[in-house]
Amino acid sequence: MRQFRGKPIDPKQAGEDGFVYGWINKHGGRCWIAVDDGEAEVRRFASDWVECLMVEVHPDTVEQDTGLKDKNGKAGYFGQKVKHDHGYIGEIKWDDEALRVYFEWEDNRKTYPQTHYDIIDFEIIHDKGAE
Numbered sequence: 001m002r003q004f005r006g007k008p009i010d011p012k013q014a015g016e017d018g019f020v021y022g023w024i025n026k027h028g029g030r031c032w033i034a035v036d037d038g039e040a041e042v043r044r045f046a047s048d049w050v051e052c053l054m055v056e057v058h059p060d061t062v063e064q065d066t067g068l069k070d071k072n073g074k075a076g077y078f079g080q081k082v083k084h085d086h087g088y089i090g091e092i093k094w095d096d097e098a099l100r101v102y103f104e105w106e107d108n109r110k111t112y113p114q115t116h117y118d119i120i121d122f123e124i125i126h127d128k129g130a131e
Contacts, residue, residue: 002065005077006033006057013055020055024062031059066092066101068113070124076101081126089125 005019014020022035035053068076076082080092082103090105095112103111103122 002067004062004064007061009056031062032056071121074124080124082122083125085121
């Protein structure tokens with residue numbers, strides 16, 4: 001599973017980009033991120049979450065990393081707006097049937113980046129959580 005990010009309720013807990021990164025915990029409509037401090041992987045396998053720093057985040061800013069990177073090396077998260085080098089504007093989404101990440105363009109076309117060699121040049125133009 002890929003990491004998540006979100007904007008903390010307390011802005012003092014955010015990194016320079018305004019987000020915290022790690023693993024998600026949801027309960028009763030609230031969300032926390034167990035901040036990955038370099039030891040989180042060991043703790044997760046040991047089920048020892050008590051020692052992890054849990055940061056409450058705004059639920060509407062939570063995004064999951066897709067594993068994609070844009071042409072500038074910026075990580076792609078579900079819900080981000082992207083621009084293809086040919087000028088198309090779209091959004092990074094998940095296809096439940098194909099079990100794959102895809103781009104949905106303004107004209108409702110879908111492009112699956114792992115199978116279309118011509119879709120490697122895109123740039124993230126808007127972060128859902130950056131508002």
